[in-house]
Amino acid sequence: MKKSVEILGLPIISITEGRELGVSKTLLIDAKNGTVAAITIEDADWYRGVKLIPYESVIAIGDDAVTITNSENILTLDAAGDYEALLDENIRIIDTKAITKSGTIQGKVTELYIGDDGKIEKCEITAPDGTTSDIATDQISIFGKQVTVIDPTGEKKNNVMPSAPEAPKAAPAQPEAPKAEAAPKAEEAPKAAEPAKAEEAPKADAPKEEAKPEPKKEAPKAAPAPKAEPKKEAPKADAAKQAAADKASEERHRRFLLGKKAARDIKMDNGIVIVEAGQDITEEVLQKAKLANKFIELSMNVQ
Incomplete structure (x- = not known):
C-alpha cells in the first residue's frame, strides 16, 4: 500500500527499452469504483497533450521508480477514449472537504492510500484543529469534486453522544421491582389468620425466580473479549499481501530477464x-x- 505522495514525481522506466519515459504527474481517479484508473505523466513532449499509463499496465511501484514493460503502454489523449470521461470529471479527492450526510464537517482529505491493485484503501482526514485520522473507503459513500461524503456508518459513530439520553428510559424498569415487594402490606393480614403466612411463602419465592436473569448480564461480558482479538491480525494480512505482491513483481522481472x-x-x-x-x-x-x-x-x- 502506497501513499499518493510516494507515487507522484517518480520517473517512469521502460524495462525493455532501458530508458526513462517521463515523470508521474497526477492520479486519474475512478470515483465510482474508488480506484486509481491511470497515472498521467509529463515528458519532453508534454505540450502536445495529456499522456497516461493505465494502472493495469504498471508492473511495480518502487521507492525510486514506476516500472512498465515499454513505451507502448503510454496512451495519448486520442487513444485514451475509455478515460476521457474521467479526465473531464478531474476528481482529485485530496483537498476536498470531508463531511457527513448529516452536514457535519470532519475536516479536509489530505492523503490517499493506494493498494497494489489500484484500489483506494483509505483516506487521511485532517480536522480543523490539526489532528488527523484515517477513514476506510467502505465508510465513504461519495468521492466528489469538492466534497467527500462519509456514509451513515461514520454518522452513527459521531452521534453516540446525542443518543445517550435514551438510556435513562430503561432505568425505570429497575424501580418496578420494589412494587413486587408490596407483600409487606400482606404482613398486616397475618394478624387475622396464620394461613396468610403460607401464601406469603410462594410470593417470596417469586422474586427469587425474577432474580435469575442476573446471570445473563455476566454472559455478554465474556463475549466481547475474544471478538476484539481478530482485529490484531489485520496488519499481518496486509503484510502478507504486500509480501505476495513484491514476490510476484520480482518473479515477473526474473522471467522477463532470463x-x-x-x-x-x-x-x-x-x-x-x-x-x-x-x-x-x-x-x-x-x-x-x-x-x-x-x-x-x-x-x-x-x-
Whole structure:
C-alpha cells in the first residue's frame, strides 16, 4: 500500500527499452469504483497533450521508480477514449472537504492510500484543529469534486453522544421491582389468620425466580473479549499481501530477464563483474545482481 505522495514525481522506466519515459504527474481517479484508473505523466513532449499509463499496465511501484514493460503502454489523449470521461470529471479527492450526510464537517482529505491493485484503501482526514485520522473507503459513500461524503456508518459513530439520553428510559424498569415487594402490606393480614403466612411463602419465592436473569448480564461480558482479538491480525494480512505482491513483481522481472543479453557490463560496487556486455542473463547472474543490489540496473540494460 502506497501513499499518493510516494507515487507522484517518480520517473517512469521502460524495462525493455532501458530508458526513462517521463515523470508521474497526477492520479486519474475512478470515483465510482474508488480506484486509481491511470497515472498521467509529463515528458519532453508534454505540450502536445495529456499522456497516461493505465494502472493495469504498471508492473511495480518502487521507492525510486514506476516500472512498465515499454513505451507502448503510454496512451495519448486520442487513444485514451475509455478515460476521457474521467479526465473531464478531474476528481482529485485530496483537498476536498470531508463531511457527513448529516452536514457535519470532519475536516479536509489530505492523503490517499493506494493498494497494489489500484484500489483506494483509505483516506487521511485532517480536522480543523490539526489532528488527523484515517477513514476506510467502505465508510465513504461519495468521492466528489469538492466534497467527500462519509456514509451513515461514520454518522452513527459521531452521534453516540446525542443518543445517550435514551438510556435513562430503561432505568425505570429497575424501580418496578420494589412494587413486587408490596407483600409487606400482606404482613398486616397475618394478624387475622396464620394461613396468610403460607401464601406469603410462594410470593417470596417469586422474586427469587425474577432474580435469575442476573446471570445473563455476566454472559455478554465474556463475549466481547475474544471478538476484539481478530482485529490484531489485520496488519499481518496486509503484510502478507504486500509480501505476495513484491514476490510476484520480482518473479515477473526474473522471467522477463532470463535469456536476454546484457547491454553493458554490470559490476558490483567493488568492481567485480557480474555480467559482461553481450553475455546471456542466467539464474546465476540474476542471483548475483540481486545480492549486489544491481537488479534494477540490470533490468534497465538488457537487449
